[in-house]
Amino acid sequence: MMITFQNVSRFYNEWPALESINFQVDQGEFLIISGPSGAGKTTVFRQIWMGDLPSSGVVEVVGFRSDRIRRGDLPLLRRKLGIVFQDFRLLSDRTVYDNVALPLQVIGTSPKAVRRRVFSLLSEMELNHRRGSYPHELSGGEQQRVAIARAMVAHPVILLADEPTGNLDPEVSRRVIDLLIEINRSGTAVILATHDPRQVPAGIARFLYLDRGHLVNPNLWGGYRQL
Amino acid sequence: MNIRGKLGSFLITLLMVSLSFMVFDIFLVVSWNMGEVLRKEQENVGIEIFLMDDISEVEAVNLADIISGLEGVRSVYYVSPGEAETVFRADLPEQADLLTLLGPQFHLPASIQIGLYPDYRTSEKVGSLARIVSGMDGVEDVVYGKEYLPGLTRAVDILEKLVILAGLVLAVSISLVVANTVRLAVAKRALTVQIMSIVGAPGWFVRMPFLGEGLLTGIAGSTGSLLLTGAVSWMLMSSVPHEFIPGKWIMLVLILGASSGVAGSWLGMKSGIPKPRS
Ligand SMILES: Nc1ncnc2c1ncn2[C@@H]1O[C@H](COP(=O)(O)OP(=O)(O)O)[C@@H](O)[C@H]1O
Numbered sequence: 001m002m003i004t005f006q007n008v009s010r011f012y013n014e015w016p017a018l019e020s021i022n023f024q025v026d027q028g029e030f031l032i033i034s035g036p037s038g039a040g041k042t043t044v045f046r047q048i049w050m051g052d053l054p055s056s057g058v059v060e061v062v063g064f065r066s067d068r069i070r071r072g073d074l075p076l077l078r079r080k081l082g083i084v085f086q087d088f089r090l091l092s093d094r095t096v097y098d099n100v101a102l103p104l105q106v107i108g109t110s111p112k113a114v115r116r117r118v119f120s121l122l123s124e125m126e127l128n129h130r131r132g133s134y135p136h137e138l139s140g141g142e143q144q145r146v147a148i149a150r151a152m153v154a155h156p157v158i159l160l161a162d163e164p165t166g167n168l169d170p171e172v173s174r175r176v177i178d179l180l181i182e183i184n185r186s187g188t189a190v191i192l193a194t195h196d197p198r199q200v201p202a203g204i205a206r207f208l209y210l211d212r213g214h215l216v217n218p219n220l221w222g223g224y225r226q227l
Numbered sequence: 228m229n230i231r232g233k234l235g236s237f238l239i240t241l242l243m244v245s246l247s248f249m250v251f252d253i254f255l256v257v258s259w260n261m262g263e264v265l266r267k268e269q270e271n272v273g274i275e276i277f278l279m280d281d282i283s284e285v286e287a288v289n290l291a292d293i294i295s296g297l298e299g300v301r302s303v304y305y306v307s308p309g310e311a312e313t314v315f316r317a318d319l320p321e322q323a324d325l326l327t328l329l330g331p332q333f334h335l336p337a338s339i340q341i342g343l344y345p346d347y348r349t350s351e352k353v354g355s356l357a358r359i360v361s362g363m364d365g366v367e368d369v370v371y372g373k374e375y376l377p378g379l380t381r382a383v384d385i386l387e388k389l390v391i392l393a394g395l396v397l398a399v400s401i402s403l404v405v406a407n408t409v410r411l412a413v414a415k416r417a418l419t420v421q422i423m424s425i426v427g428a429p430g431w432f433v434r435m436p437f438l439g440e441g442l443l444t445g446i447a448g449s450t451g452s453l454l455l456t457g458a459v460s461w462m463l464m465s466s467v468p469h470e471f472i473p474g475k476w477i478m479l480v481l482i483l484g485a486s487s488g489v490a491g492s493w494l495g496m497k498s499g500i501p502k503p504r505s
């Protein structure tokens with residue numbers, strides 16, 4: 001298992017953002033986490049990259065356990081993950097090239113190897129002509145594709161995408177979702193948080209529904225068919 | 228933020244740090260010069276012994292030898308009646324007639340001038356040394372600054388304590404101002420810190436540039452403050468003669484600058500690095 005949530009709860013000032021959450025993610029899986037805003041999707045993601053730890057229960061991600069992880073292990077865990085946010089979070093004072101190169105530079109990859117990887121990834125994602133631009137010079141869709149390139153550049157085993165299309169119009173969103181599907185096809189596990197699970201064609205992804213911090217049993221919930 | 232904006236905000240931070248430290252520098256210059264005045268005053272602190280008329284030169288030199296062995300005595304100088312007269316004539320030429328008037332039988336008393344080590348220039352120690360020598364054979368009179376010495380000693384004492392106290396308060400508050408200025412400058416880049424750590428940068432890799440920036444700001448800022456204060460000091464030099472602070476104190480300012488800069492960037496990063504359980 002790549003990810004295991006065992007009875008995970010997270011309280012903020014006694015208020016449960018997550019309560020008794022159990023689920024697993026297998027290697028290469030595509031998982032969609034849906035639910036209304038405030039349901040706890042971002043909180044789940046934060047438990048996965050361990051920017052936050054559970055109040056009770058255990059999260060295990062690629063061999064790192066939330067109850068045993070040390071500060072020095074966090075970078076090792078995060079190098080196995082690629083993370084994409086709704087608001088892109090690109091560094092505004094760096095070019096597209098430097099934004100994408102960052103994860104390789106921080107692990108001490110040689111400049112030559114960085115160039116090779118970043119160039120090939122940018123051209124694969126049809127962003128090569130943009131490599132010298134700054135984020136504010138790009139459209140929203142382009143910015144999100146740069147953010148995905150940054151997340152994928154160091155070959156993560158899991159890609160976390162937290163409402164990546166939340167700020168994009170439908171046409172552009174489709175392109176981003178197609179990109180995620182393609183990434184998943186090449187073997188990376190993808191976890192996608194979204195309001196709108198219809199974005200992903202049926203049969204590709206497994207589906208979890210969160211409501212006010214609780215996982216709703218997908219078997220009892222017929223929503224996906226209804227949508 | 229583009230490169231120019233970055234440089235601009237760095238310069239503003241630098242100016243803030245420099246101006247804050249300038250307050251400290253000026254305080255140091257003023258304290259140093261007040262101390263210097265008192266120290267000069269203290270350097271003149273000594274004891275003068277007037278000898279009885281019937282003391283021969285050999286006996287006087289013997290006495291000087293004994294005195295030079297006393298604790299706290301740095302120098303002893305025997306002034307013969309002849310030398311005393313020469314000095315008198317040189318110092319007070321318009322009164323020289325007085326000596327002629329008094330006739331050849333009259334001569335000024337021989338004396339011994341005692342110089343003291345700095346630690347022994349307090350009113351208490353000078354007084355006890357004066358008591359010892361006044362009891363010695365052949366000593367007619369002992370003169371030292373009985374009237375002004377207690378005041379001087381107290382002034383030196385108070386100034387020293389004041390400088391240390393006010394210096395500490397100033398150093399702490401200015402370090403806080405500097406640390407906070409750097410902290411704010413660094414916190415503006417919280418996203419950079421967050422992204423670095425999210426893409427798996429080791430802790431030191433994330434911190435290094437910020438600590439480096441804090442160190443640079445602290446050192447450059449305190450250097451700037453010293454240059455500004457130096458310029459002001461130079462401009463005032465002719466109208467208000469004074470000295471600039473000594474090298475040791477300059478080092479103190481630089482060290483304070485470096486450490487408050489580093490402390491500030493450390494605090495600034497804390498707000499940016501996502502860590503489990505807040
Ligand atoms: N750092 C935090 N401090 C306090 N409450 C928080 C914090 N983060 C999230 N919450 C709360 O937890 C709940 C779930 O939030 P979130 O995971 O962001 O939902 P979603 O991503 O599904 O919209 C919300 O009620 C939110 O207000």
Ligand SMILES: [Mg+2]
Nearest residue numbers: 041042043162
């Ligand atoms: Mg969210």
